[in-house]
Amino acid sequence: DKMEVLLVAAKRDMVDSHVALMRDAGLAPRVVDVDAFAVQNAYEANCDPADGETVLLMNVGASVTNLNIVKNGVPLFTRDIWIAGNTFVEQIQKRLGIDREQALATLGKEDGESPSEVSEITATICEDLAVGVERSVLFLKSSGEAEKIDRIVLAGGSSRIPALLSTLADKHAVPVEVGNCLARVAYSDSLFEGEDLDIIAPKLTVAVGLALRTR
Numbered sequence: 001d002k003m004e005v006l007l008v009a010a011k012r013d014m015v016d017s018h019v020a021l022m023r024d025a026g027l028a029p030r031v032v033d034v035d036a037f038a039v040q041n042a043y044e045a046n047c048d049p050a051d052g053e054t055v056l057l058m059n060v061g062a063s064v065t066n067l068n069i070v071k072n073g074v075p076l077f078t079r080d081i082w083i084a085g086n087t088f089v090e091q092i093q094k095r096l097g098i099d100r101e102q103a104l105a106t107l108g109k110e111d112g113e114s115p116s117e118v119s120e121i122t123a124t125i126c127e128d129l130a131v132g133v134e135r136s137v138l139f140l141k142s143s144g145e146a147e148k149i150d151r152i153v154l155a156g157g158s159s160r161i162p163a164l165l166s167t168l169a170d171k172h173a174v175p176v177e178v179g180n181c182l183a184r185v186a187y188s189d190s191l192f193e194g195e196d197l198d199i200i201a202p203k204l205t206v207a208v209g210l211a212l213r214t215r
Contacts, residue, residue: 038209085158
């Protein structure tokens with residue numbers, strides 16, 4: 001008899017530094033988790049994936065993009081890609097000769113409102129991310145775990161970057177959406193008064209997924 005085991009390893013110094021930071025803030029850490037698995041937890045709590053559906057959960061943060069390919073609640077393949085929000089911002093800063101705040105404001109504009117140079121930059125980086133996803137899917141196929149992905153769900157503070165959804169959809173020919181980690185989670189409306197939940201929710205995905213852990 002055999003079983004598949006999921007092993008997660010992390011450097012002790014890194015874990016200790018995170019735990020120490022929480023304690024210095026007056027909090028008592030109870031669970032240490034991996035970003036990709038916290039995103040999966042939030043997704044499954046708020047969505048009903050179809051049986052047999054292979055979903056790519058893509059957490060696009062500031063410094064790294066976490067990929068987690070899931071089927072029937074089981075993570076089949078995880079990978080980190082070091083292309084994320086900061087990549088876009090730094091390239092815009094360099095190309096336009098502006099500071100970080102200006103680059104962030106420019107990046108947040110809708111398609112058609114940004115300078116053509118910004119559209120070119122975002123298109124190139126989005127294509128690089130899509131290629132990284134493609135390599136992960138090819139590895140999944142070679143392992144025999146799944147033949148294809150059926151859906152891509154985005155999370156993270158950089159998930160709403162213009163052109164990202166369309167680039168991924170065109171490259172992989174599957175539905176692409178930004179997940180809502182608050183769809184079925186009870187919360188006080190006063191927490192987000194005056195905020196656009198479509199913008200706020202993706203940023204909270206890891207935190208919500210971790211908070212939903214019961215053991």
